[in-house]
Amino acid sequence: MTIEKRGDAHLITHAMAKDTLSKIRDEETEQVGFRKGLVKLGRICGYEIIDGAMDTEYVSIDTPLTETTGERVKGLDDVVIINVLRAATPFVEGLLKAFPRAKQGVISAGRDEEAGMNDDGEFPITIDYVKLPEITEEDTVIVADPMLATGSTMCAVLDEVLNEQPNPENFFVLSAVSAPDGLLHVHDQFPEADLLTVSIDDHLNDDGFIVPGLGDAGDRAFRTT
Numbered sequence: 487m488t489i490e491k492r493g494d495a496h497l498i499t500h501a502m503a504k505d506t507l508s509k510i511r512d513e514e515t516e517q518v519g520f521r522k523g524l525v526k527l528g529r530i531c532g533y534e535i536i537d538g539a540m541d542t543e544y545v546s547i548d549t550p551l552t553e554t555t556g557e558r559v560k561g562l563d564d565v566v567i568i569n570v571l572r573a574a575t576p577f578v579e580g581l582l583k584a585f586p587r588a589k590q591g592v593i594s595a596g597r598d599e600e601a602g603m604n605d606d607g608e609f610p611i612t613i614d615y616v617k618l619p620e621i622t623e624e625d626t627v628i629v630a631d632p633m634l635a636t637g638s639t640m641c642a643v644l645d646e647v648l649n650e651q652p653n654p655e656n657f658f659v660l661s662a663v664s665a666p667d668g669l670l671h672v673h674d675q676f677p678e679a680d681l682l683t684v685s686i687d688d689h690l691n692d693d694g695f696i697v698p699g700l701g702d703a704g705d706r707a708f709r710t711t
């Protein structure tokens with residue numbers, strides 16, 4: 487397993503996750519390469535979640551030649567993936583390669599970057615659209631957003647996700663790049679969430695961007711400015 491505890495979070499340290507993240511950090515990686523990198527990263531993270539958090543069971547199989555015993559992952563039908571629009575869309579596409587039968591939720595959330603960060607290091611968040619499946623206690627829930635900066639977006643999203651729904655068995659907040667302040671913020675407000683990330687970067691700049699980071703993930707994936 488290539489998941490390591492780091493403070494209040496867990497790091498996904500798979501070599502291909504690091505390789506892929508390094509590719510998309512590079513400002514020379516253009517839109518298509520950037521989007522493909524997020525898809526690949528989502529797939530790797532999905533397999534790491536399966537390896538680290540899900541059980542397997544022995545099953546009897548008839549191959550074309552003989553009967554044998556195989557091993558299958560349990561609970562793949564009890565997975566919920568929440569896509570935080572918009573930057574999470576390619577990341578979720580990758581997660582769905584690991585969890586093709588997941589129930590899916592969508593939440594559109596955006597930071598008000600004109601308003602800027604307040605003195606507590608938070609952004610005002612606008613939530614425009616919420617469509618969530620029912621969550622049960624047996625579910626493995628993955629709330630995916632490649633960037634966790636101040637954590638303001640994630641806290642607003644988790645308020646929606648957990649609103650009157652039971653706490654699921656496994657509850658992951660999955661990001662590609664996180665800032666230390668954002669992880670602290672989400673952990674303080676939602677200690678029940680397991681914070682999974684590929685990198686904990688250095689700091690946030692005055693505009694609330696992660697440094698070294700990878701820039702604006704939504705703009706790079708969708709070719710907007």
Ligand SMILES: O=P(O)(O)OC[C@H]1O[C@H](OP(=O)(O)OP(=O)(O)O)[C@H](O)[C@@H]1O
Pocket residue numbers: 570571572573574595596597609631632633634635636637638639640668694702703704705
């Ligand atoms: O932790 P925070 O400080 O809240 O920042 C992280 C959020 O910022 C980005 O979204 P953005 O608001 O740029 O929307 P977009 O995905 O549509 O670009 C990113 O995808 C996160 O959702």
Ligand SMILES: O=c1cc[nH]c(=O)[nH]1
Pocket residue numbers: 573633635694695696697699700701702703704
């Ligand atoms: O560095 C950051 C911070 C928020 N959103 C991004 O896309 N990048």
Ligand SMILES: [Mg+2]
Pocket residue numbers: 573702703704705
């Ligand atoms: Mg953006």
